[in-house]
């Protein structure tokens with residue numbers, strides 16, 4: 365059974381009397397526990413809107429099931445906050461500039477688990493090590509780090525709560541290409557070691573192919589192709605997928 369199933373999802377944005385924008389059109393997909401599903405498509409095709417519908421942040425039609433249980437709209441936000449964590453494009457905007465790394469990592473442990481101080485320290489130190497930052501990073505502030513290091517901190521903050529499921533929305537798009545590769549390798553290692561389940565969103569197929577077990581290709585609100593990453597790359601069925609493959613630079617990871 366899949367961890368998350370999305371069936372026939374539709375999201376429309378209405379603005380006054382003009383035609384509504386159909387941002388997500390009849391999307392169905394499943395994510396199995398422990399797998400990374402890559403969602404790829406050009407900017408504006410509806411990727412973020414789809415993830416916001418999964419989080420219950422925009423009204424939608426269609427059905428979502430978590431471990432086979434239909435998610436009802438009323439409880440969706442609460443359930444998702446408990447089980448799901450997010451990683452965004454710009455870690456500088458998502459990290460609190462006034463909090464040290466230690467505070468950033470410990471706060472969610474207190475809020476969610478009421479861990480005592482020693483336990484919080486221990487887990488924060490361990491998490492930092494897992495994302496490849498030195499122990500002395502704990503006492504520093506976000507501005508003291510490079511973009512890639514900040515994204516490591518944001519990843520640590522997301523994973524310290526041991527979420528069942530992670531949505532990473534363009535997590536490397538703001539980084540230099542050389543740093544992108546390091547963060548992608550980190551996400552891949554973490555997936556292997558922690559058994560992460562992830563929806564990995566990017567406009568860049570070169571990025572997606574390095575982390576995703578399967579890919580879903582989105583075009584103008586619809587999924588036009590789904591399949592194992594290898595299979596889609598080697599034998600794309602939809603013309604739009606072929607365009608993406610031709611446009612994707614080779615990324616040495």
Ligand SMILES: Nc1ncnc2c1ncn2[C@@H]1O[C@H](COP(=O)(O)OP(=O)(O)O)[C@@H](O)[C@H]1O
Pocket residue numbers: 377385387405406407408409410411412413414
């Ligand atoms: N809050 C909103 N109100 C109106 N239109 C929106 C809103 N959010 C997104 N859209 C529109 O929905 C479409 C999909 O946007 P988005 O999901 O952000 O795409 P992506 O993440 O793939 O770049 C775009 O046409 C965008 O302009």
Ligand SMILES: [Mg+2]
Pocket residue numbers: 411412413533
């Ligand atoms: Mg987006």
